[in-house]
Amino acid sequence: MTETVLRPHAEQAHAAELAALAEHDDRQRPPSWRLSPWAVLNYLLGTTLPDGTVITPKYIGPRRLIEVAIATLATDRALLLLGVPGTAKTWVSEHLAAAISGDSTLLVQGTAGTAEEAIRYGWNYARLIAEGPSEQALVPSPVLRAMREGRLARVEELTRIPADVQDSLITILSEKTLPIPELESEAQARPGFNVIATANNRDKGVNELSSALRRRFNTVVLPLPDTAEAEVEIVTRRVSDLGASLALPADSAGLAEIRRVVTVFRELRAGRTEDGRIAVKSPSGTLSTAEAISVLTGGVALAAHFGDGVLRPHDVAAGILGAVVKDPSADRVVWMEYLETVVRERDGWSDFYRACRELSG
Template sequence: MTDVLRAHAEQQYAGELAALAATDDRPKPPNWRLSPWAVATYVLGGETGDGTPVSPKYLGSRRLVEVAIATLATDRALLLLGVPGTAKTWLSEHLAAAISGDSTQLVQGTSGTPEEAIRYGWNYARLLAEGPSPKALVASPVLRAMETGGIARIEELTRIPSDVQDALITVLSEKTLPIPELDSEVQARAGFNVIATANDRDRGVNDLSAALKRRFNVVVLPLPDDAEAEVEIVRLRVEQLGRSLRLPAGAEHADEIRRVVTVFRELRDGVTTDGRTRIKSPSGTLSTAEAISVVTNGIALATHFGDGVVRADDVAAGLHGAVVKDPVQDRIVWQEYLETVVRERKPWADLYRACRELA
């Protein structure tokens, strides 16, 4: 898989999953590849029974991850809720990879997602030639997961129209998907479940019905607790992305990572780290995922147009683009932050100069 830009979790971490499975002697729910304890070890990092190291995939509350895993071992579906950039998609992919060995049964929610994406569709050439038949039916990712006893993933559930969302109700409550055209049904095999994600910025877009909400256990993923935790998350993801993009990642980037995270946290919280200065927040979320993007872009600039060491000039454009989403309101917020905070920090003189040149 060396020529693949982004391998699926079960491909990228196949060695760790195999090592965990080889030494996992704890009880497993039906059709699970690993026990819940081993799934938690895979997600949070640790060691296998024979001492093989397992890298952390998610840095956050262990209890939240345990609740999410335990939910998937019951008849309740799991809804990961949080602001953009809190690793909802990332966590759902790794949970599916560890539990069923397949994270690809995915429905991407949009305002145009049709009911067929959750239930099934038809190969119309066969349908016209043969009439309704099992061979003419095109299974959705949810239906395939039901047939194999795997995990189906639904991204951005609240972006999907409400009438399409409700197609999940029978699936989640009865574990059955009727196919009236064939006078048949598909009953889910043991191990089947659904992980959905939702962005709490999308509340009011297509809110879940009360009937659908009752069929989900909600786990809210928070932003990192402190700056050190967020710096570590950014560092780990930048290293992972760097390997796939053939970009260098090392300790020489640490200062810029910390600086980007500090800028994001201060603008997000509306106050400087020392608590002395109140500042305005921009309209965007300034998520950890965006911080990762800013640093990765800076490394690409330094690698291809510099000496390989990330400096203020390399991250300034990314910071400006991440903060200034609204060209009027956010530009004012960013300029005020530069003048009242960045300018006053003597070690940040290079960042102030680089950002002012762009502004």
């Protein structure tokens, strides 16, 4: 019996789609790739195969950016996905690795405490003490495993990693080699190896990449959705997927609230209403698409467990308040001004205004 998990890896959740694409894929594949670049693109952006199989879109955004990302991974240059929080950098990284390598789990999660061993290798100290340095005592990092297996390694939040640890990637990316001096040997990357890194461009100045390391990457900047329609589609798909994984009841009447949350986030991000008539102040937070998904997923849970199952304004009001008011003093003023000058006067938003006003005090 297959074990149920809360969040399957991309290659597990979309195994049927990947298999169908492979079956219809007669294009040239780079060494060790599971699919051709053409098939990888269709996996990311969605298509319908000749036999009627529907490949659902994983990314909704500029086609050319995904083409550049895929083409980069077919060369000897690594890929850096850059953008503000919530622009699907991690999501795209995972799905690229799933489609190209069939394995999205070779992951280094960057933090301020990430050590060099996470990128290079570590040791099983019990065996090291008992036997001395040996291949059996060596603990390979996800990057080293990717080199040996000819797969993609993922490095999340690269600019959160200390600069000296970041630079351990330079030799790996330029020479495709990782020296292991303790064993008087080296690991040489097999065909198919490459690195996908992500970075938040709001982290500029935290641990900026050295010029030497930046030259090893081709940078693709993922933007926020251009239109409200695109953002609504992204949010609707992800809320539906998350709701299914959490066994929340499907909500067929939630589109109005999804549009409302997306509108609020887009207007506060842009500093003006959608019609351009009213200027509004922006809060300190990013109000990303990912945060909109979180607000709505929480709202669906409230509606399912403490309401009538239909997503309503009072189910999303608390989540929006928490997303907008990160700084209790400055952001609260911004939010109250937006409520009174925009939301209060908007036709059909009276229930939403009352719900937000009641929580805001």
